[in-house]
Structures are given as C-alpha cells and as structure tokens.
Amino acid sequence: MLCLGVETSxxxxxxxxxxxxxxxxxxxxWSQIDQHQKFGGVVPELAARCHLEVISRLTAEALAEAAxxxxxxxLVAATYGPGLIGGLxxxxxxxxALSLAWQVPFVGVNHVEGHIxxxxxxxxxxxxxxxxxxxxxxxxxxxxxPEHGHxxxxxxxxxxxxxxxxxxxxxVLGLGYPGGPHLDRLAQTGQPTLTLVQHDALAGTYDFSFSxxxxxxxxxxxxxxxxxxxxxxxxxxxxxxxxxxxxxxDRAFRALAETKVKTLVLxxxxxxxxxxxxxxxxxxxxxxxxxxxxxxxxxxxxAAMIAACGYFQWLREGPSPLDLAANPRxxxxxxxxxxxxxx
Amino acid sequence: MLGIDTxxxxxxxxxIEGEQVVFSERVLIRPGGSEQIPAIIAAALxxxxxxxxxxxxxxxxxxxxSYTGVRVGLAIGKGLAFGLGVPLVGVPTFxxxxxxxxxxxxxxxTLARSRRGEVYAGLYRPDREGPAEVAPPAIWTVRxxxxxxxxxxQPVLFLGEVLPEVEAELxxxxxxxAAFGRGTENVVDGAHVxxxxxxxxxxxxxxxxxxxxxxxxxxxEAEVRxxxxxxxxxxPG
Ligand SMILES: [Zn+2]
Numbered sequence: 207m208l209c210l211g212v213e214t215s216x217x218x219x220x221x222x223x224x225x226x227x228x229x230x231x232x233x234x235x236w237s238q239i240d241q242h243q244k245f246g247g248v249v250p251e252l253a254a255r256c257h258l259e260v261i262s263r264l265t266a267e268a269l270a271e272a273a274x275x276x277x278x279x280x281l282v283a284a285t286y287g288p289g290l291i292g293g294l295x296x297x298x299x300x301x302x303a304l305s306l307a308w309q310v311p312f313v314g315v316n317h318v319e320g321h322i323x324x325x326x327x328x329x330x331x332x333x334x335x336x337x338x339x340x341x342x343x344x345x346x347x348x349x350x351x352p353e354h355g356h357x358x359x360x361x362x363x364x365x366x367x368x369x370x371x372x373x374x375x376x377x378v379l380g381l382g383y384p385g386g387p388h389l390d391r392l393a394q395t396g397q398p399t400l401t402l403v404q405h406d407a408l409a410g411t412y413d414f415s416f417s418x419x420x421x422x423x424x425x426x427x428x429x430x431x432x433x434x435x436x437x438x439x440x441x442x443x444x445x446x447x448x449x450x451x452x453x454x455x456d457r458a459f460r461a462l463a464e465t466k467v468k469t470l471v472l473x474x475x476x477x478x479x480x481x482x483x484x485x486x487x488x489x490x491x492x493x494x495x496x497x498x499x500x501x502x503x504x505x506x507x508x509a510a511m512i513a514a515c516g517y518f519q520w521l522r523e524g525p526s527p528l529d530l531a532a533n534p535r536x537x538x539x540x541x542x543x544x545x546x547x548x549x
Numbered sequence: 550m551l552g553i554d555t556x557x558x559x560x561x562x563x564x565i566e567g568e569q570v571v572f573s574e575r576v577l578i579r580p581g582g583s584e585q586i587p588a589i590i591a592a593a594l595x596x597x598x599x600x601x602x603x604x605x606x607x608x609x610x611x612x613x614x615s616y617t618g619v620r621v622g623l624a625i626g627k628g629l630a631f632g633l634g635v636p637l638v639g640v641p642t643f644x645x646x647x648x649x650x651x652x653x654x655x656x657x658x659t660l661a662r663s664r665r666g667e668v669y670a671g672l673y674r675p676d677r678e679g680p681a682e683v684a685p686p687a688i689w690t691v692r693x694x695x696x697x698x699x700x701x702x703q704p705v706l707f708l709g710e711v712l713p714e715v716e717a718e719l720x721x722x723x724x725x726x727a728a729f730g731r732g733t734e735n736v737v738d739g740a741h742v743x744x745x746x747x748x749x750x751x752x753x754x755x756x757x758x759x760x761x762x763x764x765x766x767x768x769x770e771a772e773v774r775x776x777x778x779x780x781x782x783x784x785p786g
Binding site for chain 2: 244245249251252254255258259261262263265266276291292295296297298299300301302303304305306307308309527528529530531532
C-alpha cells in the first residue's frame with residue numbers, strides 16, 4: 207500500500223511516498239526559510255504563495271525519486287490542520303484533486319498527530335501506550351496516546367510555542383533566523399547562571415507558558431543596552447534554554463509518573479535541541495522510561511509523517527470526506543471533566 | 550475541458566466538450582475556504598455520467614480576486630492536471646466574467662472586491678471573437694474608476710460581486726451612464742473558463758502546470774513594510 211503525503215501547514219512544502227506506513231520511498235522538503243528570513247518570521251501570505259509555486263514540481267520529483275508511477279499510488283494523505291490557513295488550503299486542495307484524478311481514497315491528517323507518527327516511522331518497535339511531547343515553532347503539546355488513533359490532550363501552551371519563544375529570544379540577541387539552532391549553539395558556550403523568572407506560574411498543571419520568560423530576556427537585554435553595558439549573550443541564551451527545558455521536563459515526567467506510562471516520545475523541531483535531548487535522556491534513564499525521538503529530518507515538518515499517519519488512520523477509519531474543511535486551529539480534545547466522565 | 554474559478558464569493562465549475570456544455574455549476578463558497586470544490590466536481594461528473602479520466606485540459610481562473618480563493622482553484626487544477634497527465638492553463642477571470650455581458654453592451658467593466666474603498670476593475674468591449682480588453686485588471690479607488698469611466702462618455706455595464714456601497718457610489722457619480730448586472734450575471738461561468746482555456750491552449754500550446762501564478766496585483770504587506778524600513782535605514786542621519 208503506497209501513500210502519497212502532502213504537508214503545507216507552515217513554511218515547508220513537503221511531499222513524500224511511504225509504503226505500508228513504515229517504509230519511506232521518498233521524502234522531499236522544500237524549505238522557504240530564505241524567503242522569510244529577512245522578516246524574522248513566517249509571513250503567511252508569502253508562505254501560501256511559495257507553496258503553490260513549488261508543489262506540482264515537488265510532487266513530480268517525489269514520484270521520480272521513488273521511481274513510482276502514478277498508477278501505483280493507493281492513497282493520498284494531506285495535513286488539514288492545525289497551521290496557517292492559506293498554506294493548508296494549497297496542499298489540501300491539491301491532494302483532494304489528486305485523489306479525484308487517480309480514483310483513490312483521500313485522508314485528512316492532523317499535523318500534530320503526524321509529528322507523533324514520525325516516531326513510528328523511525329522506530330519499528332515503538333508501541334502505545336505512550337506520552338508524546340511535541341515542541342516546535344508552532345506547537346507545544348503534551349498528549350497521552352493509550353492506543354493507535356486515540357489521543358488525550360494533557361496540556362498545551364497558553365501563549366507562545368516553545369520554538370516561537372526560541373526564535374524571538376534569538377532575534378533579541380541578534381542571532382540568525384530560525385533562532386533555535388543558533389541559540390542552541392550559543393548556549394553551549396555560556397553559563398546558565400541568570401534567573402530570568404522567579405517561579406513557574408503554571409507549576410502543578412500540564413500547561414506551558416513561555417511569554418513571561420521571553421519578556422524577561424527582552425527587558426534584561428534592553429536595560430543593559432540602555433546602560434551601555436555589554437550583554438552576556440551566551441549566558442542569557444544558556445539561562446533561557448535551561449529554564450525552557452526545565453519546564454518541558456517537569457510536565458513530561460510528571461505526566462509519566464501520574465499515568466504510569468513507561469514510554470515517552472519527543473517530536474517537533476525543538477526535539478532536536480541538544481540540551482533537551484541530553485536532560486531528557488538522563489531523566490528517562492534514571493526513572494526507567496523508554497525515550498524515543500525521531501532523527502532530525504523527521505523532527506521538523508515533513509510529509510513522510512503525514513503519509514504514515516494517514517495510512518494508519520485509513521486502516522482504522524477509512525477515507526475522509528472530499529469536502530473536508532481545513533482547520534487552522536485543529537486540536538486534540540482535552541480530557542473530559544470529572545462530571546462528564548461518570549455519566 | 551474543465552473550467553474552475555474560485556476567485557470570488559461564488560465559485561464556478563463547468564465542463565465543455567467542443568461547443569457543448571456538459572455541466573456548469575455556480576456555488577456559494579463558504580467564507581474562509583473553497584475546499585468543497587473537488588467534491589462538487591466529483592458530484593457534477595457523476596450526475597452527467599462522465600468519468601474524470603475523460604478530461605483533456607484543465608483551465609483555472611487566475612483572478613483578480615481573493616488570493617486564497619484563486620490559490621485553491623489553482624491547487625485543485627494542478628492536482629487534476631498532474632494526476633490525469635493533462636495540461637493546465639490559467640485564464641484571466643475578468644475575461645470570463647465579461648463573457649456574461651450581452652453583445653450589445655458598449656463597455657463592460659468587470660469588478661472584484663479588494664481592500665476597503667478600492668476595487669479590482671478591468672474594461673472590455675464585446676466582440677465577435679469574445680470580449681476585447683480595453684483596460685487590463687488594476688486596482689482603483691471607486692472614485693477614480695468612476696471619473697475615468699465618465700471621461701469615456703459611453704454606457705458601462707458593471708459585472709462582478711462587489712459591496713452594495715461600491716455599487717451605490719458608482720451609480721451616484723455615473724448616473725444613467727451606469728448599468729449593473731443582476732444575479733448570476735455577476736458570477737463567472739465555469740463553461741466560459743473552460744472555453745477560454747481551450748482557445749488559449751490551441752493558440753499557445755503552453756502547459757502551465759508548474760508556471761501558472763495567480764494575478765497578484767499587490768505585494769504582501771510584509772514586503773511593503775520591509776522595503777519602507779530598508780529605505781528609511783538608507784537615509785543618513
Ligand atoms: Zn509541525
């Protein structure tokens with residue numbers, strides 16, 4: 207069973223071919239980073255324009271690279287949310303038209319669910335139940351997956367996504383875009399000695415907040431510059447990164463302890479952060495938790511994860527309706543309130 | 550031949566075979582998206598007893614109009630054309646819209662919504678060969694457009710979906726020189742898009758699968774702001 211995956215929810219146009227939900231035949235990503243760099247962030251209208259310009263060529267290349275003829279494709283899967291509406295509509299519309307032309311089923315995939323499935327692509331032995339922490343420029347979510355196709359949102363960010371905060375802090379420190387990798391490298395040369403915020407306002411919950419931390423960095427840097435004092439950029443980067451990872455670590459391992467789940471998977475671009483990987487690995491080792499994360503190419507947005515997720519979804523639930531609407535704010539449902547659970 | 554246009558509030562799909570119209574449907578597009586179009590095409594094909602594999606050419610309106618809307622139409626066109634291995638051509642939406650006007654009209658002014666106080670407008674003269682372009686699609690303030698048309702001194706038929714206040718302002722300035730299309734006259738006909746696409750394909754033989762672009766008459770806000778910032782930065786002092 208060969209599935210074509212289409213992903214256009216942010217600033218990456220991606221097309222992939224995946225066999226039986228596990229074997230990647232081709233996985234092409236056209237990054238728009240150059241287009242958005244000078245603006246310091248993703249410009250939605252520009253992203254949508256770029257997606258449309260490259261998508262048909264990229265699809266042809268993905269088939270060529272996998273040496274696949276159109277007649278061999280059995281299923282078309284595309285992200286229908288969450289993400290930027292203009293981009294989502296380009297990929298979703300093309301995918302539906304392909305399914306119509308080829309007379310094969312179409313499935314709409316939740317992008318964040320796709321991120322979880324990047325781990326199933328990379329680790330054949332991985333099985334639920336598991337807890338997944340997805341951290342990227344667009345999402346910060348802690349999700350419990352008791353079995354395939356079932357998700358319970360435990361917590362999410364109340365303001366900025368972790369990756370978004372990384373980008374903004376990197377910009378204030380005068381680093382390049384996207385900020386995550388730059389900040390990661392700089393932090394390795396500094397000391398995490400600065401206390402940016404006194405306490406974790408959402409301690410005890412599974413939710414995240416990074417805007418206070420980000421504002422603290424902005425204020426600190428502005429104050430120092432106003433006084434004409436040098437900004438210890440490496441120490442600021444290290445301190446900021448230390449606190450972000452501490453919050454992520456707290457939520458994830460508390461959820462593991464409380465649910466008694468023994469498997470943790472990481473996904474999203476921030477899962478490539480070196481401090482995050484090191485501290486999560488140490489903590490997992492200490493607590494007897496199995497920790498998985500995908501290789502870098504499958505951490506960030508890609509279409510192989512959409513094809514894999516779409517395949518398993520099709521096995522369980524069959525095709526999606528051809529008039530499925532894009533949903534920029536698509537999310538997993540939080541657990542029902544206690545009163546609803548008993549009814 | 551299949552024609553698609555999703556540049557305005559109402560979308561259109563139509564199929565022709567030679568001179569014959571197989572189907573032509575106009576659909577009100579739900580605000581925020583036109584993702585029902587593939588399902589509508591599938592249903593229309595089924596109702597007419599046609600198979601998608603019979604399609605030999607896909608034509609899509611490139612606007613002007615809603616950028617998101619036009620992109621959806623083109624993405625659907627790209628998927629169909631790539632999937633079926635047939636050519637894709639982009640056709641000017643206003644030319645298709647002008648085909649809704651009667652041959653007796655002196656001038657046809659096609660309109661589409663733009664930002665507040667502005668419209669996209671194009672000017673056409675009916676001709677045996679189809680509408681001839683008098684002025685290409687451009688962004689106008691409603692007042693400037695009315696003044697320009699007044700100076701031409703000919704009766705004008707306005708076609709297209711615009712806000713009532715735009716129609717009112719044009720009527721106030723142009724008085725009896727202005728007439729307005731009614732109902733479906735203001736919505737592109739998918740069969741017209743298909744037939745324009747057919748002529749264009751016969752004339753150029755150019756498959757625009759990878760090259761077709763929406764008619765972007767405006768740069769993105771971010772680009773404009775960035776350029777303003779860089780210009781200011783260039784000024785010394
Ligand atoms: Zn993502």
